[in-house]
Amino acid sequence: MVAFGKKLKESQIQEWQGYYINYKLMKKKVKQYVQQIDVAAENRYHVLKDFSRMLDIQMMCINSSFIFPVKIERIVLFMLEKQGQLASRLSNLGERHDSVIQNLDGSRISELQEEYREVGRDLLRLLFFVEMNAIGLRKILKKFDKRFGYKFTNYYVKTRANHPYSQLKQVFKHVGISAVVGTISRSLAHLQDYEEGYVSMYDQPTRPLPDPIIVAIEEAVDRLTNSTSFLQYLGKHALIIQEELPSSEDHGNEDRYHFMSLLLNLANTFLYMVNTYIIVPTADSYSLSLGAAATVCGVVIGSMAIAQVFSSVYLSAWSNRSYLKPLIFSSVVLLVGNTLYALAYDLNSIHLLLIGRLFCGLGSARAVNRRYISDCVPPKMRMKASAGFVSASALGMACGPALxxxxxxxxxxxxxxxxxxxxxxxxxxxAWLIYLMWLWILFKEPPFEGKDTSQHETNSGLIEAGALENDFNQPLLLSSGGKQQDEDEDQECDASEESAEEIHKPVTSIASAYRLLSPSVKVQLLIYFMLKYAMEILLAESSVITTYYFIWKTSNVAIFLACLGLTVLPVNVFVGSYISNIFEERQVLLASEIMVCLGILLSFQLIIPYTVPQYVCSAFITFVFAEVLEGVNLSLLSRVMSSRLSRGTYNGGLLSTEAGTLARVVADGTITLAGYWGMSGLLNITLLPSLIICVFSIIATFLTYNSLY
Structure with missing residues (x-):
């Protein structure tokens, strides 16, 4: 895998070279700042202003003897100019289109179809050009923040991208692209109808698959605008970090992929989530039957999360060498843990109950499940597999209480x-016994490249954005003198950066991973902690609260929790297909945090008597908007987190799992500790930390809002 600057240079379209962002020049400028700057405030202010001016009026080298000034505005105007040329070509093709249809000339129909496809290919080139510039801008903003510890992205986006006449925003948004795509798509479909002998495209109920060029264009538009479908939105919940730069390679892991193994991997995810939530409606009554307080249910539920904090790390590390063995170990430990949990009743031992749940937590293989999808599923299927992972988790969460x-x-x-x-x-x-037998018989261990897995890890976690024509990615032809100068400049520019090998090398410890986190990423992990804490408080104490205030039976609690779980997929359909395509993700993020805060406030017992409508409504508001918040938060996180965290043991998925698991541990501990103050104060005491953390996360989001770009 090559460094971004080199890949950007090799992917440039030669005749448009003068309009690309000069990533290499800006890296050199950052290097100069590193050598010259001190901690004086006036120097910091000078650097910030100077680098802003450089982005506004960037100097771009076209060849070895000519320097050409290029503004971001010039990139936008060039994009609009090319769109106008494409629109003009489509207009001319439209005039010929009517004539060809009237004469029903088969050869001319085929010729016209190919001309429409050629316009589509040129549009794809233009989209690729805009995307390369957008990625370059994002990366240089992140690099500046990382090297100087400034809030430069916050300043630049606030003053440029949020301005009503922002040119920067146009680089990240399509302007008139939909109209061009629609014309090409309709025209190709219309010609295909006549070519196949149909009177109208609307008279044929079953349409063939759309033209490949249309599919490629739509994927490119979605990448550029961060538009999502339900499948894409759901898949991002898995936090399998995407490769920012599009690639034509779409066959990376074919030799490691096995469909039945993937299904078994997803089945493990489903069963584990069922295992987590199946005891929630009865944990308090089980504790009472063994002579403990009802609020000990917090420890009973949370002991599984405590063990998961450790199991996520060692099982993720184990998956460097094998996927089958960690899954077998997980199944055996869960089989033992559930057996101990069930036997605790007849042995009248609360300690055996807790040991059983600890064993269940030690069998958490969610890190392995993520890792298998990241490493062994081909890029073209990885988004679907990621969506399957999230769907299996959501269904397990709903099925547990229902069972x-x-x-x-x-x-x-x-x-x-x-x-x-x-x-x-x-x-x-x-269930785990049956699963273990199927796992032993049907799971196929993927091939490993030896004990050192760094090579295969460098390809994991990369969700390919789409295929482009091969000729888009050919290196530019340079003269020998120009080539030598370019190589010299590359060496000079890269001297201040890690080598390409180092950049893409997986991190080897939690501490190393933490150092790669920017302030905005840390805030997003805090938000993830907050929403998991609030959800765990709501779910884990639901049985105790509803029994105390409303005298609900176990079946009532189970139905209530199942209904909460069943909202997950519909909510994600609505947000992924509709809301996320209307509003920016950071807008949805902030609005969802505020709604979670409102739900928590409504949950407090301020009015006596505490009523069922108040509890149910506040619970649904908190849970639903926490689910929305989780989706947009992980979607943003997957985009702004370092690409080094897409691979290896200590990846982004593991960090999010640890943050969420830690939140559950703290929440369950809070419930048990709050029980010492009596049942009458349990609700308000446990909700207070949720409210404080939520308010703090909202403030942190405001402070980093403009860096979520």
Whole structure:
């Protein structure tokens, strides 16, 4: 994998070379600042202004003897000029289109189709040109912030991109592209109808797949504008970090991919989430039956999360050498853990109950599940697999409490009790036993490139953005003198940066990963912690709260939790297909945080009596908007997090898992500690930390808002 600057240079369209952002020149400027700057405030102000001017009026080298000034505005005007030329060509083709249709000339129809495709290919080149400039701008802003610790992106976006006449914003948004794409698409479909003998495209109920050039254009537009479909939006929840630069390679992991292994990997995700939430409706009654307080349910539920903090790391590291062995280990440990959980009732041991849940947490293989998708699924299927991972998690979350609702029975077999408290453990033990057998028989271990997996790791976590024509990616032809000068400049520019190998080398520790986090990424991890904390407080104490205030039965609690879980997919459909394409993700992020805060406020017991409508409405507001917040937060996180965190043991997915798991541990501990103040104060005491963390995350979001660009 080559460094961005080199890949940008090799991917340039030669005749448009003078309009590309000069990433190499800006890197050299950053290097000069590093050598000259001191901590004086006036120097910092000078650097900020000088670098802003450089971005506004950038000097771009066209060849070895000519320097040409290029503004960002010039890039935008060039883009509009090319769009006008494409529109003119389409207008001329439209006049010929009517004549060809009237004569029904088969050869001329084919010829016209190819001319429309040629316009489409030129449009694809233009989109690729704009995307390269947009990526270059984002990367140089991130690089500046990283090297100087300034809030430069915050300043530049606030003063440039948020301005009503912003030219910078046009680089990140399409202008009139939809009209051009629509014309090409309709015209090709219309010609295909006549070529195949149909009277009208609307009279044929079953349409063939759209023309490949249209598919490629639509994918390029979606990348440029961050437009999403439900599938793409859902897939981003998995936090498998995308490669920023588009690539024509679409076959990276074909030799490692096995469909049944992927299904077994997703089944592990589903069963683990069922295992997590199946005990929530009965954890308080189980604790009471063993002589403990009802609020000990916080420890019972949270002990699984405590163990998961450690299991996520060692199982992720294990997956450097194997995927089958960690999954087998996970299944065996979960089988043992659920058996111990179920036996605790007859042995009358709260300690055995907690040990059983700790074993279940030690079997958490979610890091392995993510890693398998990242490393072994081909790029063209990776988004679907990521969406499958998130869907399996959401369905497991809903199915867990729903299954608990069915266990309203009690009987004994050989002194072993089966009731609503123990059946979740026995059912999950049986499920993991069956899964373990299928895993042993059907899972296919992918090939590894030896004990050192750094090579295969460098390709993991890269979701390919789409295919471009091969000739777009050919190196520019340079004269020998120009080529030598270019190589010298490359060496000079790269001297202050890590080597390409170092840039793409996976991090080797949590500390190294933490050093790669920018302030905005840290804020987003804080938001993730907050939403997981709020959701865990809501879910884990639901049984205790509803029993105390409303005298709900286990079945009522189970149905309530299942209904909450069932909102996950519909909410993501609405946000991914509609909301995220109307508003910026940072706008949705901030609005969702405010709504979560409102939901928490509505949950407080300020009026006596505490009513069911108040509790249910506040719970749905908190849970639904926390789900929306999780989606947009992880989507933003996957875009702004360092690409080095897309690979290896300590990847972005592991960091988010650890943040979320830590939030659950703290939340469950809060419930148990709050129980010492009595049931009457439990609700308000546990909600207060949620409110404080939520308000703090909103303030932090305001402070970093303009860097979420």
């Amino acid at each position: 608990a609702c069915l266990f309203q029975t009690k009987f004994k077999i050989y002194r072993i009790t089966f009731n609503e408290d123990t059946l979740p453990g026995w059912v999950m033990a049986l």
